[in-house]
Amino acid sequence: MPRHLASPPRIAIIGFGAFGQLIARHLRDHVPLCICDPQVRANDLPQVPLAAAARCQVVVLAVPLSQLEGVLRGIAPHLRPGALVADTCSVKVRPAELMRQILPAHCDLLACHPLFGPQSAATGLAGHRVAWCPLRGRGHLRAAALLRRMGLRLLPTTPEHHDREMAVVQGLTHLIARGLAGLGPLPDRLATASFRHLARAVGMVQADSPELLRTILAENPYAEPVRKQFLAAADLAARQAG
Incomplete structure (x- = not known):
């Protein structure tokens, strides 16, 4: 059951999966938090319904892209003037479009993408x-000032530029890693340093959910042309090798 809150927390995290938990773990010592996720049953942070989460000063959306539109429509009527709403999806063009279309003009909007996850930030956020x-x-x-105090580096960009870069950075990384994983256990005893880097990439993305993979490969508007270009280049290299 949601706990009664004497005063509204400054930040609400909507979605308490692996990434929502990572955010909460590092923010809880800096600002009052609450969480909203109907799947969460036991947690020591205050749990609130969606309408209460939407009334916080900052609302962080840590939900998959497939759920984002529904959550935005759910919070829109309850947002306070001057509230900041931030999404954390791995693509940015579509979330930015949805937030601009659905959320009222009296709230501030931020599209952000933490370039790390539970594995890569297991020992802390500093430097990420x-x-x-x-x-x-x-x-x-104000959000930027807090994150910088926590040691994070913020990279200003646009949703379009972000997705163009991520089509290569994430799209091809996941494609190559999934392809290598499909070969079965990778050789280790005679592995070179360069191969070990590839194997490490495979290990880092194997735990990613099918939902995240779909977002990276299918929901990025620039991913398909980059993927086709890469596969054509790989095919050409294979044919040139005889």
Whole structure:
């Protein structure tokens, strides 16, 4: 059952999967938090319904892209003037479009993509990077100051530029890693340093959910042409090798 809150927390995290839990673990010592996720039954942070989460000063959306539109429609009527809403999806063009279309003009909007996950940030956030796409208002400035104090590096960009780069950075990394994983156990005893880097990439993405893989490969508008270009180049290299 949701706990009664004497005063509204400053930040609500909607979605308490692996990434929502990572955010909460590192933010809880800095700001008052609450969480909203109907699947969560036991947790020591205050749990609130969606409408209560939407009334916080900052609303962080840590949900898959497939759920984002429904969550946005659920919080829209309850957002306070000046509230900051931030998504954390792995693509940015579509979330930015949805937030601009659905959320009221009186709230500030931020599209961001933490360039790390539970595995890569297992020992802490310092030095990790976040793609930072302010969409509306100035609420993102206070959020940026907090994250910088926590040791994070913010990389200003646009949703379009982000997705163009991620089509290569994430799209091809996951494609190659999944292809290698499909070969079965990878050789280790005679592995070179370069192959060990590839094997490490395979290990880092194997735990990613099918939902995340679909977002990276299918929901990025620039991923398909990059993928086709890469596969054509690989095919040409194979034919040239005889």
